[in-house]
Structure formats: structure tokens, C-alpha cells
Amino acid sequence: MVEDVPTYEDAQGKATPWWRSAVIYQVYPRSFADGNGDGTGDIAGLRGRLGHLAGLGVDALWLSPWYVSPLADGGYDVADYRDIDPAFGTLDEAEALIREAHSLGLRIVVDLVPNHCSEQHPWFQAALTAGPGSPERELFHFRTGRGEDGELPPNDWPSHFGGPAWSRTADGSWYLHMFAPEQPDWNWENPEVRAEFLSVLRFWLDLGVDGFRIDVTDHLVKEDGLPDAAGHHHRPHPWRDQEGVHEIYRSWRKVLDTYPDDRAFVAELWEQDPGRFARYLRPDELHTAFNFPLLRSPWDARSFREVINATLHAHALVGAPATWVLSNHDTTRHVTRYGRADTSYGFDRAARHGQPVDLALGTRRARAAALLMLALPGSAYVYQGDELGLWEVEDIPDHLRQDPTWLRSGGLDRGRDGCRVPLPWEGEERPFGFSPERASAAPWLDVQPDGWRELTVAAQAGDPASHLELYREALRLRRTLRGLGDGPMHWHASTPDVLDFTRPGAFRCVVNLGQEPTSLPTETTVLLASAELVDHALPPDAAVWLREH
Numbered sequence: 001m002v003e004d005v006p007t008y009e010d011a012q013g014k015a016t017p018w019w020r021s022a023v024i025y026q027v028y029p030r031s032f033a034d035g036n037g038d039g040t041g042d043i044a045g046l047r048g049r050l051g052h053l054a055g056l057g058v059d060a061l062w063l064s065p066w067y068v069s070p071l072a073d074g075g076y077d078v079a080d081y082r083d084i085d086p087a088f089g090t091l092d093e094a095e096a097l098i099r100e101a102h103s104l105g106l107r108i109v110v111d112l113v114p115n116h117c118s119e120q121h122p123w124f125q126a127a128l129t130a131g132p133g134s135p136e137r138e139l140f141h142f143r144t145g146r147g148e149d150g151e152l153p154p155n156d157w158p159s160h161f162g163g164p165a166w167s168r169t170a171d172g173s174w175y176l177h178m179f180a181p182e183q184p185d186w187n188w189e190n191p192e193v194r195a196e197f198l199s200v201l202r203f204w205l206d207l208g209v210d211g212f213r214i215d216v217t218d219h220l221v222k223e224d225g226l227p228d229a230a231g232h233h234h235r236p237h238p239w240r241d242q243e244g245v246h247e248i249y250r251s252w253r254k255v256l257d258t259y260p261d262d263r264a265f266v267a268e269l270w271e272q273d274p275g276r277f278a279r280y281l282r283p284d285e286l287h288t289a290f291n292f293p294l295l296r297s298p299w300d301a302r303s304f305r306e307v308i309n310a311t312l313h314a315h316a317l318v319g320a321p322a323t324w325v326l327s328n329h330d331t332t333r334h335v336t337r338y339g340r341a342d343t344s345y346g347f348d349r350a351a352r353h354g355q356p357v358d359l360a361l362g363t364r365r366a367r368a369a370a371l372l373m374l375a376l377p378g379s380a381y382v383y384q385g386d387e388l389g390l391w392e393v394e395d396i397p398d399h400l401r402q403d404p405t406w407l408r409s410g411g412l413d414r415g416r417d418g419c420r421v422p423l424p425w426e427g428e429e430r431p432f433g434f435s436p437e438r439a440s441a442a443p444w445l446d447v448q449p450d451g452w453r454e455l456t457v458a459a460q461a462g463d464p465a466s467h468l469e470l471y472r473e474a475l476r477l478r479r480t481l482r483g484l485g486d487g488p489m490h491w492h493a494s495t496p497d498v499l500d501f502t503r504p505g506a507f508r509c510v511v512n513l514g515q516e517p518t519s520l521p522t523e524t525t526v527l528l529a530s531a532e533l534v535d536h537a538l539p540p541d542a543a544v545w546l547r548e549h
């Protein structure tokens with residue numbers, strides 16, 4: 001039971017479930033706060049900093065994986081779905097965290113990784129030992145190879161992290177892994193796998209979590225026979241968005257709905273076709289899904305308008321609320337993106353890495369983007385450090401890089417470490433309060449830039465011009481203004497470089513993505529602005545929240 005959680009109301013004053021309007025803060029546990037001084041963020045550190053999150057004004061926390069894991073992919077390689085990795089703490093601490101968060105009005109969403117596990121998972125270890133043809137191997141995708149001696153992978157599927165999606169075992173068989181070799185894919189045709197995940201869902205629901213973020217939601221079911229992907233331009237795609245995946249989520253929804261208090265799912269879904277995307281959000285499937293087109297979009301009014309309209313249209317078809325997100329632990333931080341000549345996000349990180357960045361410009365735009373995102377209909381995500389205006393750390397020495405994409409791509413892709421650098425909390429010296437004083441080890445990724453001295457929570461708190469105070473004020477207003485969160489929006493006619501819309505309750509948001517200041521509508525009062533206004537005009541790369549008279 002969550003106490004003291006604000007109820008959102010629609011324009012008619014009707015309460016709506018929290019997940020339709022929530023602002024959810026993503027915690028990447030390894031890099032959030034280190035409580036025991038071993039250089040790795042942990043539950044103790046997070047519990048110690050819950051006050052920051054409650055004070056920030058978010059409604060819920062999504063925790064990236066904290067399960068037992070060799071951390072071959074930062075915890076997205078799970079060896080035990082029902083326990084916490086000792087590096088992060090214990091199950092008792094996890095329970096205490098859930099309780100404490102609830103008492104502060106913060107809900108907890110945990111990450112569920114159903115497409116693959118860790119090679120250290122006991123079931124995969126048992127499959128390796130049991131050998132070809134065994135029922136243990138049926139839980140995964142084991143095959144014989146092609147070529148005279150089976151020396152070639154069984155099909156042409158590439159791993160998302162580079163190289164083939166197949167690795168060979170000591171007995172000469174191959175197993176499928178859409179990500180790193182340390183992450184074998186589960187075989188979702190097997191009823192034992194299905195039953196196991198229903199039981200894992202119940203385990204965490206019984207412990208009191210309010211929801212699940214589902215990793216690579218659309219990958220679970222593979223096309224029968226695992227055919228080659230070459231020339232496969234028609235749908236369905238052999239490893240993504242297969243029809244059978246929906247049945248799985250219907251069964252999960254049934255379990256979730258037996259629990260009280262509005263528990264919810266959020267799907268990680270990089271599906272670009274809005275119609276296919278919406279199918280996961282049908283009323284008997286998942287509640288919400290990450291809507292990445294805003295994150296991918298360049299800093300361009302026309303593109304933003306198109307993304308917003310397409311998103312709202314697709315969600316309306318199934319009655320689901322939209323979600324908005326600007327950054328996460330897989331993508332280049334948006335302060336950096338918006339400071340480059342090419343402001344869009346793409347997975348061709350190798351080509352984008354190291355392009356010149358104007359951090360002041362990126363920061364200005366990030367402030368404006370925050371006000372835009374928090375004014376849009378639906379729920380929104382804040383990735384840890386967004387509220388501080390952190391930028392991507394691009395100059396990590398190669399020998400410190402840890403992301404498997406870096407190694408698997410042969411050093412072409414610099415990977416995702418740059419957005420996972422430990423948070424700066426306070427003080428003049430690195431690690432800026434990430435670890436306690438007299439810690440026994442340096443942070444696991446010891447590359448905080450000197451410039452983050454000015455961006456610590458302590459340095460920004462109380463300064464009305466800071467990034468942090470902008471977020472705090474925006475979130476405070478969002479909680480008090482009826483009409484933000486879920487609900488309708490209405491565009492006003494504007495010049496092409498300006499976004500101008502109202503929400504119920506005489507709320508208006510204007511964003512200037514052009515080169516010239518734009519005058520604001522008369523008969524309005526300023527509630528909050530991302531930059532200083534001159535004569536009721538909004539400068540370029542800025543946003544404002546207004547109340548209409």
C-alpha cells in the first residue's frame with residue numbers, strides 16, 4: 001500500500017491511475033550512490049538518498065536490474081531473478097527500500113529481463129552439463145551448426161552487441177544470444193520458462209513492487225525454425241514483434257490484475273511503427289511502453305510536432321497513456337545530443353561519438369526539453385542525472401570502458417558507459433559524494449569530469465537558476481496543476497519553429513526552437529520559464545509555462 005501519493009485528476013476532477021500521469025525516475029543502481037564505500041552504487045546508498053528523490057517531486061522509481069549477476073551487461077544478465085546481487089545489498093534491504101519509498105509516497109518499478117538470463121544462471125549451467133538433446137537444453141535455443149563439421153552458426157542472425165548471435169559450446173553445439181554471449185536467450189516455447197516467469201512476477205509483487213519495466217519486450221518469441229534474416233524485409237520479423245509475444249503479456253496481465261493497488265507494466269519497445277507499438281498496449285496487455293521517437297528526434301519543431309501527434313494518435317487507438325523520455329542508460333545524454341550539429345539520436349554511436357559539442361547550448365535546450373516533456377499528456381521518465389543537467393562523458397580512457405558493446409564491436413562503438421558515470425552529490429573533490437568519505441575503493445567507473453563540481457546536488461540546491469531547481473519547480477507545479485499528466489492537449493497556430501499548446505486548466509506551454517525571440521501570448525502569466533524572458537518574449541532554445549487569464 002502506498003501512502004501519501006498525490007492523486008492525479010483529469011479535467012473533470014476524476015482520479016486516474018497513477019501510471020497514466022506519473023513522473024518516474026530511473027535509478028541505475030551501480031551509479032546512483034555508494035553506501036558501503038566499495039565504489040559500486042548500492043541499495044544502502046539509494047536508501048540514504050531517497051530524500052533527494054522525494055524532494056525532487058517524482059512519483060515513482062524504476063530500478064535497473066539489481067539481481068544476482070556477473071554484470072557482463074551491467075546487470076541485464078541475471079543469474080537469479082529472486083535475489084539481489086551482493087554488490088547491491090540483500091533482499092532484506094530491498095524490502096526495506098520498498099517500504100521506505102512507499103512511506104515517502106514513491107512507488108517502485110523493478111526491471112524484468114525475460115528475453116535472456118546470465119550464462120551463470122543455474123538452468124543454463126545445467127543445460128551445458130546435460131548435453132545435446134536433453135530437456136535442460138530445451139529451455140534455451142541450442143542448435144547444431146552449419147558447414148561440414150557444424151563449424152558455422154545455425155543462422156545469420158547478428159547480436160545487437162556485434163558479431164553473430166550464436167556461440168559454440170565445448171561439445172560443439174551452438175546457443176542463441178541476441179545480446180552478449182553471456183546472455184543466452186530463453187526459449188519461450190517451453191512451458192517451464194513461461195511458468196517460471198509468472199512465478200518471478202508473483203515473487204516481486206508479493207514483496208510489494210508497484211510495477212515492472214520489461215526489457216526488450218518484443219524479442220521473446222522467435223520465428224519457428226529460426227530462419228535466416230537475410231532478405232527478410234516483410235513482417236513478421238524473425239526475432240522481433242512476433243505475434244506469439246502478445247499471448248505472453250496477456251497471461252502476465254492476468255496475474256498482475258489479481259493484485260490490489262494499480263500495479264503496472266512499462267514495456268521497453270523500440271518499435272517504430274506506431275500501429276504495431278500500440279498493439280502491446282491493448283487493454284488486456286501492457287499498461288504503458290517507452291515511447292522513444294521523442295528521444296530520437298532532432299531539436300526541430302516540425303519533428304517534435306510530428307512525433308507528439310503520431311504518439312498521441314497511436315495511443316488513443318488503444319486508450320493507453322503516452323510516455324515521454326529524453327535519456328536513459330542506453331543512450332547519449334541529451335545535454336550532449338542537443339549541443340551537437342546533429343541533434344538526433346541514433347544507434348550509430350560510432351559515427352556520432354566525439355563530434356563537437358556546445359554544452360551551454362545543449363544545457364539550454366535540455367532545460368527547455370524538460371518543460372516540454374513534463375507538459376505533454378501522459379507520464380514521463382527522468383533518467384538519474386537529467387535533473388542535474390549532466391552531460392555524456394565522452395573522453396573515457398579506453399581501458400576503463402566496461403560496456404560489452406565496446407568490446408564486441410572491436411572498439412568501433414564506444415558504448416554506453418558515458419551516460420552511466422556515477423552521480424555527483426556534493427563536495428569539491430571527486431567522487432563528489434558518490435561514495436562515503438574514506439571509501440575502500442574508487443568508483444567502478446572513475447571518470448567524473450571536474451566540471452561536475454558545479455553540478456552536484458548540493459551546489460545546485462537553492463539556486464533558482466539551476467537545472468535542479470527548474471526540475472523541482474516543474475515537478476511541484478505538475479503535481480498542483482490539474483490538467484497536466486494524462487488528458488487532452490490543444491495546439492495553437494504558431495510560426496513553424498515554435499510549439500504552442502494548451503492543457504486543461506488554462507495551462508499553456510510555448511517552446512521556441514527557432515533562431516529569434518518569439519513574443520508570448522498576451523493575457524498570460526508566467527508560471528515557469530527555462531530561460532530569462534525579455535519583454536514577455538521567449539528567447540531561442542527556451543520554453544515557458546503560462547497561465548491563461
Ligand code: NOJ
Pocket residue numbers: 073076113179215216268329330
Ligand atoms: C535493454 C537494456 O536497456 C540494455 O541496457 C541491455 O543491454 C539490453 N536490453 C539487453 O538486456
